[in-house]
Amino acid sequence: MTGRAGTADTDADRQIREVLAKPCKTGFVVTAGAGSGKTTSLVKALAYVAADRRVQLRARTQQIACITYTEVAAAEIHGDVQDDPLVHVSTIHSFLWGLIAPFQHDIGTWVEARIAAKLAEIDDDLASARTAAKRDSLNSDRARYERQLATLKTIRTFTYGVGPDYGRGQVGHADILKMVPQLLIERPLLAKVVAARFPFIFVDESQDTEAAVVAGLIHVYRTVSSDFCLGFFGDPMQQIYPAGIGRIPAEPDWTLITKPENFRSSRRVLEVVNRVRAAADGDQQLHGRPAEQTPDGHAYFFILPATADRVDSMNAVRRWLTLRTSNTDWLSDEPGGAKILVPMHKLAARRLGFINLHTAFHPKKPPALAAAFVDGTAWPITPFANVILPLCKTGNDGAALRILRKHSSLLRDLTGESVVRARLTAAREAIAALRTIVAAAGPESIGHALKTAHNNGLIDPVPQLACYLDPEGPHRDQVISDKTREILDAFMACDVRELDGYFRYVSSQSPYSTQHATKGAEFSRVVVLIDDSEGPFPSFSYDKLLGITELSATDRENTANGKDNAVDRTRRLLYVCVSRAREELAVVIYAANVEAAILALKVNQLTDQPLTLNEILNDLAAASTPTT
Numbered sequence: 091m092t093g094r095a096g097t098a099d100t101d102a103d104r105q106i107r108e109v110l111a112k113p114c115k116t117g118f119v120v121t122a123g124a125g126s127g128k129t130t131s132l133v134k135a136l137a138y139v140a141a142d143r144r145v146q147l148r149a150r151t152q153q154i155a156c157i158t159y160t161e162v163a164a165a166e167i168h169g170d171v172q173d174d175p176l177v178h179v180s181t182i183h184s185f186l187w188g189l190i191a192p193f194q195h196d197i198g199t200w201v202e203a204r205i206a207a208k209l210a211e212i213d214d215d216l217a218s219a220r221t222a223a224k225r226d227s228l229n230s231d232r233a234r235y236e237r238q239l240a241t242l243k244t245i246r247t248f249t250y251g252v253g254p255d256y257g258r259g260q261v262g263h264a265d266i267l268k269m270v271p272q273l274l275i276e277r278p279l280l281a282k283v284v285a286a287r288f289p290f291i292f293v294d295e296s297q298d299t300e301a302a303v304v305a306g307l308i309h310v311y312r313t314v315s316s317d318f319c320l321g322f323f324g325d326p327m328q329q330i331y332p333a334g335i336g337r338i339p340a341e342p343d344w345t346l347i348t349k350p351e352n353f354r355s356s357r358r359v360l361e362v363v364n365r366v367r368a369a370a371d372g373d374q375q376l377h378g379r380p381a382e383q384t385p386d387g388h389a390y391f392f393i394l395p396a397t398a399d400r401v402d403s404m405n406a407v408r409r410w411l412t413l414r415t416s417n418t419d420w421l422s423d424e425p426g427g428a429k430i431l432v433p434m435h436k437l438a439a440r441r442l443g444f445i446n447l448h449t450a451f452h453p454k455k456p457p458a459l460a461a462a463f464v465d466g467t468a469w470p471i472t473p474f475a476n477v478i479l480p481l482c483k484t485g486n487d488g489a490a491l492r493i494l495r496k497h498s499s500l501l502r503d504l505t506g507e508s509v510v511r512a513r514l515t516a517a518r519e520a521i522a523a524l525r526t527i528v529a530a531a532g533p534e535s536i537g538h539a540l541k542t543a544h545n546n547g548l549i550d551p552v553p554q555l556a557c558y559l560d561p562e563g564p565h566r567d568q569v570i571s572d573k574t575r576e577i578l579d580a581f582m583a584c585d586v587r588e589l590d591g592y593f594r595y596v597s598s599q600s601p602y603s604t605q606h607a608t609k610g611a612e613f614s615r616v617v618v619l620i621d622d623s624e625g626p627f628p629s630f631s632y633d634k635l636l637g638i639t640e641l642s643a644t645d646r647e648n649t650a651n652g653k654d655n656a657v658d659r660t661r662r663l664l665y666v667c668v669s670r671a672r673e674e675l676a677v678v679i680y681a682a683n684v685e686a687a688i689l690a691l692k693v694n695q696l697t698d699q700p701l702t703l704n705e706i707l708n709d710l711a712a713a714s715t716p717t718t
């Protein structure tokens with residue numbers, strides 16, 4: 091056995107196995123800090139059940155379900171269990187869709203109710219609409235939903251895509267998270283079918299799983315009488331998405347398991363990890379590895395003036411770290427070099443040259459599209475990732491055909507040689523036109539490229555984008571909100587060259603990553619960049635965490651009511667960030683008032699010796715001065 095499944099057992103692994111060996115309905119919650127090996131324990135649990143119950147599960151055509159947070163995590167776990175077909179690893183969305191897809195009638199009923207709710211909402215808004223323009227816009231949305239409702243009856247099969255297109259039988263990402271838990275609770279048969287198909291369901295990163303989804307799964311547990319096991323692996327301190335449940339409400343008969351060790355971090359890094367957590371729930375980790383295998387490592391805090399040039403000062407920090415740790419990897423921008431965790435994409439966007447693109451996707455009140463921009467899944471951009479840029483980059487016809495066959499319906503299901511030939515010629519001409527637009531680049535080249543690709547059938551955009559690009563086309567009944575339209579208008583005006591830096595960034599090819607996106611990952615050398623001065627960072631504030639900025643009235647109200655607040659949220663994010671480091675860690679804070687920040691770090695007991703820009707510049711100067 092190799093990889094995570096082959097690591098030494100901990101007490102928690104043994105406890106989990108005891109639960110899994112019980113021949114009855116059972117459940118458990120593993121709650122433990124960063125780097126304690128929760129995912130490792132999950133992999134071992136999968137391997138154990140697969141080995142122990144293989145014959146029985148196979149005979150009943152059952153599988154062990156493992157729900158992960160991202161596709162990347164799912165792929166890793168697949169690798170860990172050597173692609174065992176008995177183990178069904180998927181993200182929450184695809185897991186839930188897999189459960190509901192056979193229940194087409196129920197999906198139809200749910201969608202009908204959803205459209206009815208939208209219509210009721212519009213009627214309410216119409217009653218209070220003050221301007222004729224507002225009434226017109228609401229009435230036209232109403233007419234669209236009415237048409238969707240009318241065509242719904244003709245839909246034979248519902249499918250699942252990024253955004254909803256009810257009139258054409260497509261439910262969206264967000265719908266799945268609402269629909270499936272609701273149906274699990276309302277349809278007893280569905281709960282039974284789920285338990286019969288997956289007698290073991292394990293959820294990783296449970297703290298960021300939506301409360302409704304957790305409630306749906308717990309409902310399955312409560313209602314089934316058969317042999318069924320539900321297990322959660324998570325850490326409430328690492329909840330960084332607002333919809334996440336945080337702590338799992340365990341059933342009275344479940345086993346609660348903790349893991350007190352940290353297997354990831356060096357001595358100095360773990361000290362910082364523990365210090366960040368101390369003011370939250372106070373849980374402190376011990377080293378899991380034997381003393382001789384736990385390196386001392388390095389961990390430093392830097393306070394730099396907010397007025398400092400970001401590129402120069404960051405380079406100074408990296409040079410200083412190279413000097414102090416004798417490790418030149420701190421200077422490398424290649425994978426394996428320093429990983430720089432920025433609070434917002436805006437910081438990386440500026441450094442990697444896609445600030446206009448970033449601004450386009452971040453209107454004042456961002457809809458879900460802004461969040462999708464963050465993780466590289468925004469539907470207006472995917473045609474560039476999958477089709478437009480690959481078509482422009484490849485010089486050969488064969489590769490272009492493969493791209494089109496995979497991502498476009500242009501060349502699919504064609505009959506007759508002359509039709510195929512005509513389509514191929516048209517595709518070649520369209521690709522040549524695209525190449526010209528992309529090579530010329532400049533303002534609005536994104537819009538030109540997108541329209542050219544769409545008009546020539548090279549891309550099959552999601553319904554909303556198709557409607558935006560061709561308002562009278564087959565997707566004309568799509569409802570596009572004003573905010574989404576605002577994003578699309580700004581996106582079309584961008585320069586196609588900005589996509590280069592953006593794609594490097596979201597595919598982790600740059601040294602930058604956002605603090606949210608590093609969930610579950612680990613790196614040898616980590617820089618955590620703290621910079622509130624570069625603009626608002628919604629819902630988070632390092633200045634508030636450190637006590638440099640006063641809490642707002644809302645923060646105080648949330649705190650008084652025991653609700654989540656900016657300080658707790660930011661502490662959790664900082665905890666996730668510092669705990670990504672294996673050997674070496676640098677926390678770099680840009681502060682408007684350096685003295686106040688130094689004091690704040692000491693008062694908050696995060697470090698006793700923060701370094702200033704002057705100190706590191708002096709050290710660098712001394713190191714470069716030849717000794718006589």
Ligand SMILES: Nc1ncnc2c1ncn2[C@@H]1O[C@H](COP(=O)(O)OP(=O)(O)OP(=O)(O)O)[C@@H](O)[C@H]1O
Binds near residue numbers: 122128
């Ligand atoms: N029992 C173990 N023995 C040795 N190394 C281990 C053990 N468990 C985990 N590790 C190592 O510790 C590191 C962290 O493990 P893992 O990613 O499973 O932790 P986690 O609790 O899921 O982390 P996080 O919550 O911070 O994302 C990995 O490098 C893993 O290989």
